[in-house]
Amino acid sequence: MASRRDRVDQRQRLSAATWSVLAERGLPGLTLRAVAERAGCTTGMVLHTFADKQALLVHARELLHQRTGQRADALQAAAETPGTALRAVLFQAAAPTTERQEEARVWVGFLAASLADPVLAELHRGYNRRFVDRVRGLVAAVRPDWPAADCSSTATGLVALVEGLNTLTAVDPATYSGAAQRAALDAALARLGPAAAGHPSG
Amino acid sequence: MASRRDRVDQRQRLSAATWSVLAERGLPGLTLRAVAERAGCTTGMVLHTFADKQALLVHARELLHQRTGQRADALQAAAETPGTALRAVLFQAAAPTTERQEEARVWVGFLAASLADPVLAELHRGYNRRFVDRVRGLVAAVRPDWPAADCSSTATGLVALVEGLNTLTAVDPATYSGAAQRAALDAALARLGPAAAGHPSG
DNA sequence: GCGTTACCGTAACGTACGTTACGAGATAGG
DNA sequence: CCTATCTCGTAACGTACGTTACGGTAACGC
Numbered sequence: 001m002a003s004r005r006d007r008v009d010q011r012q013r014l015s016a017a018t019w020s021v022l023a024e025r026g027l028p029g030l031t032l033r034a035v036a037e038r039a040g041c042t043t044g045m046v047l048h049t050f051a052d053k054q055a056l057l058v059h060a061r062e063l064l065h066q067r068t069g070q071r072a073d074a075l076q077a078a079a080e081t082p083g084t085a086l087r088a089v090l091f092q093a094a095a096p097t098t099e100r101q102e103e104a105r106v107w108v109g110f111l112a113a114s115l116a117d118p119v120l121a122e123l124h125r126g127y128n129r130r131f132v133d134r135v136r137g138l139v140a141a142v143r144p145d146w147p148a149a150d151c152s153s154t155a156t157g158l159v160a161l162v163e164g165l166n167t168l169t170a171v172d173p174a175t176y177s178g179a180a181q182r183a184a185l186d187a188a189l190a191r192l193g194p195a196a197a198g199h200p201s202g
Numbered sequence: 203m204a205s206r207r208d209r210v211d212q213r214q215r216l217s218a219a220t221w222s223v224l225a226e227r228g229l230p231g232l233t234l235r236a237v238a239e240r241a242g243c244t245t246g247m248v249l250h251t252f253a254d255k256q257a258l259l260v261h262a263r264e265l266l267h268q269r270t271g272q273r274a275d276a277l278q279a280a281a282e283t284p285g286t287a288l289r290a291v292l293f294q295a296a297a298p299t300t301e302r303q304e305e306a307r308v309w310v311g312f313l314a315a316s317l318a319d320p321v322l323a324e325l326h327r328g329y330n331r332r333f334v335d336r337v338r339g340l341v342a343a344v345r346p347d348w349p350a351a352d353c354s355s356t357a358t359g360l361v362a363l364v365e366g367l368n369t370l371t372a373v374d375p376a377t378y379s380g381a382a383q384r385a386a387l388d389a390a391l392a393r394l395g396p397a398a399a400g401h402p403s404g
Numbered sequence: 405g406c407g408t409t410a411c412c413g414t415a416a417c418g419t420a421c422g423t424t425a426c427g428a429g430a431t432a433g434g
Numbered sequence: 435c436c437t438a439t440c441t442c443g444t445a446a447c448g449t450a451c452g453t454t455a456c457g458g459t460a461a462c463g464c
Contacts, residue, residue: 235451245452249452255453
């Protein structure tokens with residue numbers, strides 16, 4: 001007699017609710033009661049699925065990483081050249097659409113929570129370094145003639161640009177529109193040469 | 203009979219304490235009691251100087267803007283060419299030193315608080331747009347031959363890069379060291395031509 | 405020197421939080 | 435069909451928060 005309800009599904013629904021609340025009310029509004037209400041259950045069920053609030057946070061953080069990572073994997077696999085792959089991965093990591101802006105707000109919330117929570121901070125560092133590694137590999141594929149150090153610094157710069165666009169879009173979507181983000185990314189990618197140049201009207 | 207104690211000084215000391223707590227404990231740890239303890243007084247005195255917690259937050263946010271803005275003003279005035287001014291302003295806005303990393307952490311805290319507090323969000327947007335305007339003016343001074351649209355997109359891109367470096371440094375100073383930040387900025391500034399190129403060993 | 409006024413520490417209030425304990429209902433085995 | 439076991443909603447607990455009310459104390463005008 002293992003489980004009569006689907007535990008995995010409930011964990012996902014609860015972390016999705018965590019995400020939703022975090023995007024809508026921000027970090028101070030993220031309470032167990034708010035999550036329970038959003039998920040349509042009670043705090044008792046929440047704490048029966050997760051040991052405590054931090055476990056819920058950690059799972060929601062992993063869910064966020066899963067979504068962005070899988071999206072990046074798909075784009076990278078579908079791209080025909082390393083140049084288009086790099087461009088697609090970076091652009092999806094920024095927040096060009098309303099849906100991505102919600103993700104950006106969640107990301108900012110987790111970032112701020114990481115400042116006080118060592119567990120979340122360690123998760124954040126790991127995920128971010130993985131993202132840097134992915135970008136570095138793509139940069140090296142686009143410019144195999146570059147030394148490794150240049151690929152590294154270029155990758156960290158591109159990641160910083162993308163995450164900067166994320167954070168700024170989260171609080172000021174008007175100034176940092178999708179077009180502005182595209183322009184900033186295209187300008188940064190132009191340094192890699194024509195292999196990573198943007199589409200004229202794509 | 204106006205005031206027997208220096209109100210302005212107390213406001214500054216309290217907002218400095220707010221800053222200190224925010225950098226050390228993060229947004230969840232920012233309570234009136236923590237601020238009072240850090241300032242060496244009680245919550246009664248805090249709420250006698252500021253109407254409520256939000257007023258204290260707003261004042262601390264303004265203080266952060268004052269510090270960065272005055273530092274940018276000084277660097278801009280001391281620079282001999284628009285190119286060196288742009289470089290200096292951007293580099294100080296990133297977080298190359300331990301002290302600036304504390305500011306970066308505070309900035310992230312206010313950013314996350316802005317997601318749920320419209321007043322703080324409006325302040326954040328205003329300050330950030332002022333920063334973009336400053337950078338845009340410097341870009342236009344470095345490249346007067348560029349059309350205004352190019353100066354704008356370049357400015358937003360540079361600001362996004364700087365703020366991205368800020369946020370990433372706040373939680374992972376090891377990966378985003380001062381050298382890495384300098385390299386990323388130099389690479390971005392190289393697009394502006396030799397007028398904004400970095401010092402060889404500065 | 406005295407009354408008045410502003411200042412600020414103390415203590416409490418109401419609220420909301422994370423967490424825990426317990427009981428009702430549902431489900432599977434025998 | 436009965437019992438044991440798991441699931442989850444209910445209700446409460448202790449704590450910490452923002453905020454408020456009040457009293458003592460020190461500084462000013464006269």
